[in-house]
Amino acid sequence: NDLLPNGDFESGSAEPWSPADLVEGGYGGSAYALISTNRQNWHGPNVNINLDCLQVGDIIAVTGKLKLMEGSNPATCSAHMRNGARCPTAFLKIKDKNGKERTSSIGYITGWHPDADGWYDITGQFQLPDFLDGYQGAKFAIYDTDGSRDIVIDNFKMYKVPYQCASLNRNPTFDNGDLSFWYPDENRVSRIKAFSPGASGDPSDFALRSYSRGMNYRGASFFLDKRCLKDGLVYTITAKIKLVDSTGNPQQCNPSITDPNHRHVCPTVVLKGDNCPDGAEVRLWNEIDLGSWDADGFNEFKATFPTSDKMGQCTEPYLIVGRDVHKVKDVVLDDVYVIGGEGAAALREDTLAPTNVPTNVPSTFPSASPTFFPTNKPTPFPTIANAVACPDPSEDPKKMPSGPVMLARSDPGIVCIIMKAIQDADGNLSKVAPVARSHDGERWTRYGGKFAESLFYGWDFDHHDIGSQITFPELSGDEKYFASSFSYSVENADISEKDVI
Numbered sequence: 450n451d452l453l454p455n456g457d458f459e460s461g462s463a464e465p466w467s468p469a470d471l472v473e474g475g476y477g478g479s480a481y482a483l484i485s486t487n488r489q490n491w492h493g494p495n496v497n498i499n500l501d502c503l504q505v506g507d508i509i510a511v512t513g514k515l516k517l518m519e520g521s522n523p524a525t526c527s528a529h530m531r532n533g534a535r536c537p538t539a540f541l542k543i544k545d546k547n548g549k550e551r552t553s554s555i556g557y558i559t560g561w562h563p564d565a566d567g568w569y570d571i572t573g574q575f576q577l578p579d580f581l582d583g584y585q586g587a588k589f590a591i592y593d594t595d596g597s598r599d600i601v602i603d604n605f606k607m608y609k610v611p612y613q614c615a616s617l618n619r620n621p622t623f624d625n626g627d628l629s630f631w632y633p634d635e636n637r638v639s640r641i642k643a644f645s646p647g648a649s650g651d652p653s654d655f656a657l658r659s660y661s662r663g664m665n666y667r668g669a670s671f672f673l674d675k676r677c678l679k680d681g682l683v684y685t686i687t688a689k690i691k692l693v694d695s696t697g698n699p700q701q702c703n704p705s706i707t708d709p710n711h712r713h714v715c716p717t718v719v720l721k722g723d724n725c726p727d728g729a730e731v732r733l734w735n736e737i738d739l740g741s742w743d744a745d746g747f748n749e750f751k752a753t754f755p756t757s758d759k760m761g762q763c764t765e766p767y768l769i770v771g772r773d774v775h776k777v778k779d780v781v782l783d784d785v786y787v788i789g790g791e792g793a794a795a796l797r798e799d800t801l802a803p804t805n806v807p808t809n810v811p812s813t814f815p816s817a818s819p820t821f822f823p824t825n826k827p828t829p830f831p832t833i834a835n836a837v838a839c840p841d842p843s844e845d846p847k848k849m850p851s852g853p854v855m856l857a858r859s860d861p862g863i864v865c866i867i868m869k870a871i872q873d874a875d876g877n878l879s880k881v882a883p884v885a886r887s888h889d890g891e892r893w894t895r896y897g898g899k900f901a902e903s904l905f906y907g908w909d910f911d912h913h914d915i916g917s918q919i920t921f922p923e924l925s926g927d928e929k930y931f932a933s934s935f936s937y938s939v940e941n942a943d944i945s946e947k948d949v950i
Contacts, residue, residue: 451606452498452509454498456513456604457475458481458603461481463483465496466494466496467494468484469483471483472601476603481603482601482602484518485602486599489596490593491593492596493590495592496588498607499587500584505578505581505582507609507612508576508674509577511555511572511573511606512556512572512604512606513570513572513602514571515568516602517594517600517601518598518600519598519599523566526569536557537593537594537600538593539556540553540554540555540592541553542587543587544584545580551580553575556591557632559572559632559641560641560642572629574672576675589607615935617677617787617788621786622783622894623643626645630672631669632670634667634769639660639661643655643658647784648783649895656689657783658693658780659779659780659782660779666769667769668780670770673768675722675761675762675765676761677756678761678766679756682756683753683789684754685751685754686733686752686768686785687788688718688750688751688785689747689748689749689783690747691747691748691781692716692742692744693779695779699745701744702714702742703742704740707734715739715748716772716780717772717773718733718770718772719768722760722763722764722766726759726762733754735750735751736752737749747781747783770782770785832918834855835915836856836857837855837916838857840932842863844934846876847933848931849867849930851924851930855918856885858893864889866883866885866886867885868931869881869884869929870928871927871928872929883896884901884930885919887917892912905919
């Protein structure tokens with residue numbers, strides 16, 4: 450449920466927000482937005498909220514649209530400035546059981562570039578701290594920008610993020626150029642923006658570009674749920690990365706260099722956090738032997754890391770992706786997944802990146818090496834009228850046909866995976882390799898890794914109102930396609946191979 454009352458103002462009223470002033474012409478042509486005028490830097494739109502349905506450790510997410518106005522003209526803001534034209538921040542103010550007001554930053558301008566009408570995206574996540582217990586009141590507010598500018602907001606939502614520890618990145622693919630829940634770096638000094646084309650090469654596909662980094666140690670970061678960071682758990686991060694200069698020209702690095710201070714080192718990933726018990730950070734090197742860096746394409750990255758109770762004690766743990774590269778290079782990221790946790794069986798090499806490609810596949814697909822791509826692409830099929838739904842999380846894996854199929858999107862709060870596997874007489878699956886996924890009602894995407902890349906060469910999903918259409922190639926021997934679903938609440942689940950995402 451939405452924790453922010455009246456976040457779209459379409460009723461023609463701004464109540465219960467303060468100030469309760471509306472302006473005609475909201476985001477996307479809607480009728481109204483809320484405006485805050487005649488303000489000081491530390492004043493802005495605010496509203497009292499009720500957090501009684503939440504508990505310590507829950508994660509809330511905030512999304513919305515924001516515009517700055519100087520008189521009748523839209524104004525821009527900067528992440529780099531500490532005063533004046535700096536961008537506003539979203540805050541959560543909680544009055545603790547002793548009556549002390551605790552203020553936390555929970556949302557920021559994403560991407561730092563407004564649309565043609567001057568609207569910025571503002572997004573964020575926040576894990577509720579111990580002082581929520583016995584709280585006396587809470588308020589959401591947006592301010593911390595020059596008081597001479599009016600703040601206009603619209604389409605604001607705040608909601609509880611479903612608790613799940615199998616996949617830690619809420620926005621791995623940057624669909625439609627959406628950079629929600631990603632930030633420039635721990636100090637918010639560098640910048641990020643959408644980059645096209647993404648790893649698929651399709652002009653409609655997007656990646657994230659980390660630029661104006663200023664220092665080698667800066668990259669793009671996202672928040673981790675500290676409830677998922679415990680002794681004995683293991684995660685794997687996979688990503689596709691390329692390097693460009695400020696004008697977009699391809700750049701090189703040397704994968705054999707393991708000195709993070711070397712000018713030609715390739716991108717790394719760093720796990721760190723604020724106020725961690727030991728203050729340490731963990732640098733993750735690429736476990737894939739690339740041999741050489743493909744400057745013209747996206748390069749695969751994979752690293753496996755254990756977590757610990759100490760990491761879970763950080764006030765805000767996060768991953769920085771694309772660190773250590775020389776500061777003059779921009780880092781472009783796509784398909785950034787962090788998976789595993791209590792589903793540790795998902796982290797086996799033959800699950801995440803199988804090297805044995807099916808041998809009995811159509812002649813238009815590579816038959817041996819995933820690095821060999823034919824020149825003839827398959828003939829597209831007409832649109833299928835009926836969509837195949839995923840099984841319920843309580844149901845066994847559902848066998849899927851090969852050939853063209855329309856897949857219905859997963860339900861909200863559900864992850865659905867299509868995988869190739871062998872099923873024994875008792876229904877158990879082995880030799881599992883995920884090939885496609887849909888999560889939380891989002892459209893279907895190809896799973897990362899060379900197996901799925903080689904299997905689907907020449908094909909991509911066609912997206913329609915009823916679902917996404919793809920052609921599944923014939924598999925060899927006893928291998929079949931299966932669909933399996935699970936809800937995000939998997940902390941105490943007995944996750945088997947079929948639950949890999």
